[in-house]
Amino acid sequence: MRAFKAHLRGISPYPYRKVEAPVKLDQNESPFDLPQALKAEALRRLAHLSWNRYPEIHAETLRQRLAARVGWPEEGIVLAPGSNLLILALAVAAGEVLDVSPSFPHYAHAARVTGTPYRAIPLEAGEEGFALPLEELLSAFQGGVFFLPNPHAPTGTLFPEEALWALAERAKEVEGLLVVDEAYREFAGTDFSPLGRGNPHVAFLRTFSKAFSLGGVRAGYLLASPEVAALVREVLPPFVLPAHTGTILEVVLENPGYVEAVAAHVRAERERVYARLRSHPTWQPYRSHTNFLLVRTPDAEKAFRHLLAQGILVRRQDHYPGLSGCIRVTVGSKEEMDAFLKAAFEVAYA
Numbered sequence: 001m002r003a004f005k006a007h008l009r010g011i012s013p014y015p016y017r018k019v020e021a022p023v024k025l026d027q028n029e030s031p032f033d034l035p036q037a038l039k040a041e042a043l044r045r046l047a048h049l050s051w052n053r054y055p056e057i058h059a060e061t062l063r064q065r066l067a068a069r070v071g072w073p074e075e076g077i078v079l080a081p082g083s084n085l086l087i088l089a090l091a092v093a094a095g096e097v098l099d100v101s102p103s104f105p106h107y108a109h110a111a112r113v114t115g116t117p118y119r120a121i122p123l124e125a126g127e128e129g130f131a132l133p134l135e136e137l138l139s140a141f142q143g144g145v146f147f148l149p150n151p152h153a154p155t156g157t158l159f160p161e162e163a164l165w166a167l168a169e170r171a172k173e174v175e176g177l178l179v180v181d182e183a184y185r186e187f188a189g190t191d192f193s194p195l196g197r198g199n200p201h202v203a204f205l206r207t208f209s210k211a212f213s214l215g216g217v218r219a220g221y222l223l224a225s226p227e228v229a230a231l232v233r234e235v236l237p238p239f240v241l242p243a244h245t246g247t248i249l250e251v252v253l254e255n256p257g258y259v260e261a262v263a264a265h266v267r268a269e270r271e272r273v274y275a276r277l278r279s280h281p282t283w284q285p286y287r288s289h290t291n292f293l294l295v296r297t298p299d300a301e302k303a304f305r306h307l308l309a310q311g312i313l314v315r316r317q318d319h320y321p322g323l324s325g326c327i328r329v330t331v332g333s334k335e336e337m338d339a340f341l342k343a344a345f346e347v348a349y350a
Ligand SMILES: *Cc1c(COP(=O)(O)O)cnc(C)c1O
Pocket: 028, 081, 082, 083, 084, 085, 104, 149, 153, 181, 183, 206, 207, 208, 209, 210, 215, 218, 219, 220
């Protein structure tokens, strides 16, 4: 086939494989569906919507509401069906993509499919297991777009704010763009948006897929300077946010109370499971500020298979540099975590 760009030949698929299991702890989803009353209200509004009409070109009404809620200028907000699509749009626009390793795999994948030059700097060993190699990053960041999840995936580490201020300053100096991916912010209680107030070289990604419990709906947004946001809007197709998605988001933005309940549950379960795993004879959990735990085991494949045989699906992470033996476990309901712990402690004697 000669229809396509040469760099797309033999492109490796995104690292995800669907596996069925009764206890699903492999995708960092919320264990709870949207509260029934909100679902019912969204369905009621959907019935009144004119499905034959296109939605607003750039979700203007919703952007106004989001602007008021998060305290960010409306012109600096871009809404899209998932922050993954915003990452792709940023990679399309980027002169270069800078990443850390390991990291969220979509940054590398988006750079690869768009043919954008890509570099990843390995994380260092740190107090909590992993740390930012700050000096190396400051010199590697010469412009381009630097994607940094904080809290970090797939380690769960929260990098210190001072490091991010230094990177934000560097972004300004080299006229690049630091993109802080705040997908897990509700589980850490963090808000890095002050880094971008008055510095157009910092932007933020947020998602409705995790604490907002809307992974199936596909929605996320970018907070950026008006200039950066305008460019990202032009890279995305027009009318990109579906009318039904907009309607659902309207309802949750009017009734966001459940989000803190989800986050509080996750934080409490995460700490309970972490404390319990600390007494495991061979598995070692890392501290986490997210809705998942990274756990080092003597053999990731064996751990994965043993858990799956008990009906528990987790995600292997041992293909990442520095993560040999590691599995990632999403924090689910209390019952799911009890089942996970029971199976985890059985494996030691298997
Ligand atoms: C889950 C996750 C997202 C969410 O992506 P969506 O497309 O909004 O579902 C973004 N970034 C990171 C690091 C994630 O782990």
